[in-house]
Amino acid sequence: MYGEKLVLKNLTELELVDFIVSLGLPKFRGKQIFSWIYRDIKDFDQMNNIPKNIRRKLRENSIIGNIEIEEKFESKVDNTKKYLFLLNDGNIIETVAMEYENRLTVCVSNQVGCRMGCNFCASTVDGLIRNLEAWEILDQIMKVQENLGKRVSNIVMMGSGEPLDNYDNSIRFLKLVNEENGLNIGNRHITLSTCGLVDRIEKLADLQIPINLAISLHSPFDDKRREIMPVANKYKIEDIMGVCRYYIEKTNRRITFEYSLIKDKNDSDKEAARLVELLRGMLCHVNLIPVNPIEERDYEKPKIEYINRFKNYLEKNRIPVTIRNSMGSDIGGACGQLRRKFK
Numbered sequence: 549m550y551g552e553k554l555v556l557k558n559l560t561e562l563e564l565v566d567f568i569v570s571l572g573l574p575k576f577r578g579k580q581i582f583s584w585i586y587r588d589i590k591d592f593d594q595m596n597n598i599p600k601n602i603r604r605k606l607r608e609n610s611i612i613g614n615i616e617i618e619e620k621f622e623s624k625v626d627n628t629k630k631y632l633f634l635l636n637d638g639n640i641i642e643t644v645a646m647e648y649e650n651r652l653t654v655c656v657s658n659q660v661g662c663r664m665g666c667n668f669c670a671s672t673v674d675g676l677i678r679n680l681e682a683w684e685i686l687d688q689i690m691k692v693q694e695n696l697g698k699r700v701s702n703i704v705m706m707g708s709g710e711p712l713d714n715y716d717n718s719i720r721f722l723k724l725v726n727e728e729n730g731l732n733i734g735n736r737h738i739t740l741s742t743c744g745l746v747d748r749i750e751k752l753a754d755l756q757i758p759i760n761l762a763i764s765l766h767s768p769f770d771d772k773r774r775e776i777m778p779v780a781n782k783y784k785i786e787d788i789m790g791v792c793r794y795y796i797e798k799t800n801r802r803i804t805f806e807y808s809l810i811k812d813k814n815d816s817d818k819e820a821a822r823l824v825e826l827l828r829g830m831l832c833h834v835n836l837i838p839v840n841p842i843e844e845r846d847y848e849k850p851k852i853e854y855i856n857r858f859k860n861y862l863e864k865n866r867i868p869v870t871i872r873n874s875m876g877s878d879i880g881g882a883c884g885q886l887r888r889k890f891k
């Protein structure tokens with residue numbers, strides 16, 4: 549809802565048809581209006597096959613739901629674009645688009661700010677401002693698509709915010725983005741990244757949506773993890789591993805573990821060895837991400853030989869692993885950096 553009005557972009561096709569019928573209008577108008585919404589229109593008057601009186605009725609009862617591009621930055625070092633979007637209430641969020649030969653991946657924000665407090669992350673420095681509605685997550689994709697004139701093929705829910713802390717809107721977003729006559733982006737092309745909210749992962753597993761799940765682990769030891777991520781005070785690594793096994797059992801999907809490598813913090817052999825112990829035999833993959841320094845914390849990237857040594861240890865022990873460098877490092881590297889600079 550937006551005030552008293554319904555946001556049309558927040559509805560599935562079926563729900564939109566029901567809404568149109570509830571206004572005393574025929575079903576087929578609902579289908580027509582749904583398809584207009586995915587042509588990224590700004591105003592009801594652009595719906596030129598919908599009679600004026602119906603457009604007026606729509607305007608009285610609903611809004612389409614649009615966010616606006618406030619700024620766009622293009623990386624000179626790779627094919628990354630970052631967008632700052634202005635929300636209807638004046639808040640700003642950031643979205644990243646990464647273009648590859650035949651793929652366009654968009655990293656969406658889920659909340660304005662974040663309350664999880666991960667030490668290496670700029671998004672959390674001012675805490676959580678508010679959750680995004682499902683349509684505000686969806687519209688980030690639609691606006692990038694429109695701006696670049698190219699279909700988005702993959703989505704990562706890895707921008708500002710913790711998607712499972714905004715659980716209902718995240719699940720609704722997954723439903724919306726999957727709509728056959730909408731964006732029609734399949735679950736297997738979507739990755740949801742979480743800092744490890746065990747009870748919510750369990751709930752998600754029970755839904756059996758075949759999305760890719762990524763867990764921010766960052767240390768295989770509870771005490772070290774607590775220093776990096778306050779959420780570790782609530783959830784133990786043992787419980788995270790337990791719920792990951794449950795997720796794999798329910799969905800048959802491989803889990804990705806995100807591991808930000810921080811110099812002298814979590815990059816030692818001891819950590820690599822414990823990580824191997826935890827993950828041995830699990831259907832998983834590890835992404836090693838050399839940390840992006842942020843102004844507010846004094847974390848440093850390990851030297852390349854330490855990064856390679858960590859990776860080799862995992863590989864030697866048959867844990868699939870990739871080193872991932874942050875994209876768009878010249879236009880506000882880690883999540884939340886760009887938005888904070890803009891404020």
Ligand code: SF4
Pocket residue numbers: 662663664665666669670671672707708709710742743883
């Ligand atoms: S890394 Fe993710 S969960 Fe942690 S503070 Fe940043 S946005 Fe929140």
